[in-house]
Amino acid sequence: MTSGSRAEPQWLSPDEQAIWRDWLAVTSLLPAALQRALHADAGxxxxxxxxxxxxSETDGGRLRVSELARALTWxxxxxxxxxxxxxxxxLVAREECEDDGRGWFVVLTAAGRDALExxxxxxxxxxxxxxxDPLPAGGDTGLAxxxxxxxxxxxxSVTNDRIPPR
Incomplete structure (x- = not known):
């Protein structure tokens, strides 16, 4: 390979391309459907x-903002x-970190817990x-x-910073 040239990509086979396009559709359609349902059910x-x-899954319903961002890959x-x-x-409140005075905790409020419930x-x-439900019988094992x-x-990849977080 000469300087400045790139290797020919390994193109997707028709089956691989179909899988990839189905994946893209699912990762677009499913969050949109979940969003609509959550908005209708609980705003x-x-x-x-x-x-x-x-x-809600943390001890005391609180996390540092930086920990929350990291957990959500935001x-x-x-x-x-x-x-x-x-x-x-x-839905949430912020409380100053008494330990270091620099950071903040985000805390689940009663209204946030009610909305979640x-x-x-x-x-x-x-x-x-x-x-x-749409998965074929036994399909959940292979999918898992x-x-x-x-x-x-x-x-x-995210841990190694090879791709940016969302």
Whole structure:
């Protein structure tokens, strides 16, 4: 290979291209459907729901903003802007970190917990009907293995800073 030239890409086979395009469609259509259902059921966006679930699973319903951003693979500025909007709606609150005085905790409020509790039953039904029920019998095992392998590779790439976080 000469300087400045690139190797010919290994093109996708027709089957691989079909898989890839189905994946792209699913990763676009599923979040949109989840978003619509969450908004209808509880007035939440999908990112709101992600934040509330994450906080609800922590001890004391609180996390540092930087930890929350990292867990959601968001840029810190995206997390700060989104949390500001959620704070205005009373879903979360910010508390100063007494340990170092520099950072902030984001805390799940009672209103945030109530919104999450309203959203969860419909969300579970939506996940089941749109994601699990359409799978062929036994298809969840193969899909689980495939998704675990993809997730491991992607997490390794993000950790190694080979791809930017979303």
């Amino acid at each position: 939440l966006s999908l990112p709101d729901f992600d934040v509330l679930v994450l906080l 840029e810190r500025s995206r997390a700060s802007h989104h949390l500001s909007r959620m704070e205005k709606r009373g 309203r959203a969860v039953p419909g969300h579970v039904d939506t996940v089941r009907s749109l994601f699990l 293995d495939a998704l675990a392998a993809l997730r491991t590779g992607l997490e390794r």
